Amino acid sequence: MTRMKCFIEAWYCENARKLPWRDTLDPYKIWVSEIILQQTRVEQGIPFYYNFITKFPTVQSLAAAEEDEVLKVWQGLGYYSRARNMMKAARVIMETYEGNFPKNIDELKRLPGIGNYTAAAVGSFAFNARMPAIDGNVRRVAARFYGLHDSIGTPKSDSQIEEKLFKQMEACEPSLFNQAMIEIGAMICKPQNPKCDECPLQNSCIAKLHDLQRILPLKKERKAPKTVFLDYIFLECEGITWIEKRPENSTWKGLYEFPNIQQSQETQRKNPFHDWFLKPDETEIKEPLQLKHQLSHQTIFATLWQFSCKEANIVEEKKEGKLKVKLSELQEFPVHKLMYRFITELI
Ligand code: SF4
Structure with a gap:
């Protein structure tokens, strides 16, 4: 041997x-x-x-x-x-x-x-x-x-x-x-x-x-990562915003992120959050931020929709289950890497 x-x-x-x-x-x-x-x-x-x-x-x-x-x-x-x-x-x-x-x-x-x-x-x-x-x-x-x-x-x-x-x-x-x-x-x-x-x-x-370094080791084929489209909402309301905690049994469970919707296919840049506002006309919409984020099992195409408005203009039930935080305190929460990338771009 x-x-x-x-x-x-x-x-x-x-x-x-x-x-x-x-x-x-x-x-x-x-x-x-x-x-x-x-x-x-x-x-x-x-x-x-x-x-x-x-x-x-x-x-x-x-x-x-x-x-x-x-x-x-x-x-x-x-x-x-x-x-x-x-x-x-x-x-x-x-x-x-x-x-x-x-x-x-x-x-x-x-x-x-x-x-x-x-x-x-x-x-x-x-x-x-x-x-x-x-x-x-x-x-x-x-x-x-x-x-x-x-x-x-x-x-x-x-x-x-x-x-x-x-x-x-x-x-x-x-x-x-x-x-x-x-x-x-x-x-x-x-x-x-x-x-x-x-x-x-x-x-x-x-x-x-035996000159086999390029052949060995043999590897089993890996599954291709799944493609996922996520739309996130960032609300800037007089120095505050809303975040939520990822649920149990999900990727990134327990970490914080902006509220979001998973889309079955690319939204083609249509705003999916217009129903968050009582008076959409009184809401300033900024240019959405788009990022591609790679995980071992998922390729995520994420869009961050940015809105600026008064808190009174947000539909009350949309805020349920979300955490209201000061923008200046956003960085104190544990967040996943994609969310960290968003924050880095925003602040
Ligand atoms: S163990 Fe790896 S580095 Fe060492 S001789 Fe063999 S192939 Fe070369």
């Missing part, structure tokens, strides 16, 4: 980037960093990590926080379910484990928002638990190193990679082994143009030996 000797540990110790969460064995800080990095690049994640740790320095402080407070700190990172799950997990850790992170991988996996990768990363980095941490980068390294021709990211491929890496870890410190694999995936074995000449695995790598 191809062996990936533990010289990757030595390579890691010499070549690893200095990152703030690598100086600690505190499972809370390691966990925070891992959750941030799930959908975020390292350079972008570092300021968020410092900010989060400063605001919520312990699992106790996170467990005691209000949801709006946590979402506000998370703003800009996207995928807000990560922040919500962290709050839930922090509360479970307080209630079930007296504030101490469980050391066992299976118990870690039972915490909200912690899957196989995060459990293995936290368990190995903080407690040296022996379990391969397999993220997208590590999948790519393993597929190339072992010359695997199954599509990556499937349960079958993951268990094949886990089995191989688990054996490979026998002679290694689990913490260093996992960190080395993650670092190789992030810095050396890049999707395009892997730096094989700098790679500590080059002498045994099947892809390198």
Whole structure:
């Protein structure tokens, strides 16, 4: 069997980037960093990590926080379910484990928002638990190193990679082994143009030996994102406006945004909000703002309709369920990225 000797540990110790969460064995800080990095690049994640740790320095402080407070700190990172799950997990850790992170991988996996990768990363980095941490980068390294021709990211491929890496870890410190694999995936074995000449695995790598780097890893086809058309309303009434909270079971749940209507097809720039006003003639309509916003599962074409009028001119029932806020306080609410883009354009 191809062996990936533990010289990757030595390579890691010499070549690893200095990152703030690598100086600690505190499972809370390691966990925070891992959750941030799930959908975020390292350079972008570092300021968020410092900010989060400063605001919520312990699992106790996170467990005691209000949801709006946590979402506000998370703003800009996207995928807000990560922040919500962290709050839930922090509360479970307080209630079930007296504030101490469980050391066992299976118990870690039972915490909200912690899957196989995060459990293995936290368990190995903080407690040296022996379990391969397999993220997208590590999948790519393993597929190339072992010359695997199954599509990556499937349960079958993951268990094949886990089995191989688990054996490979026998002679290694689990913490260093996992960190080395993650670092190789992030810095050396890049999707395009892997730096094989700098790679500590080059002498045994099947892809390198057989020139398969451009073919491996194989990937399953992804579904095309759905197209969505949204019309938002921004009312400017003597220094105030209205926003609303996204409902449960929706994308961006719990975050704030301007009231809106989802259209089944493009509205062709017809004002869909004329029935909001008692006297439409006394309402100033400004040029609508149009933005395209990409999510992993949706391509959103959003139009922000801007109106200026007196509050008395707004139909009362249209304001029901909405929150009246001062324009100067708009930035204090946790908002999703599209809403943030609107606010940035407006203020
Ligand atoms: S030798 Fe090249 S293809 Fe193989 S793991 Fe290293 S960087 Fe990736």
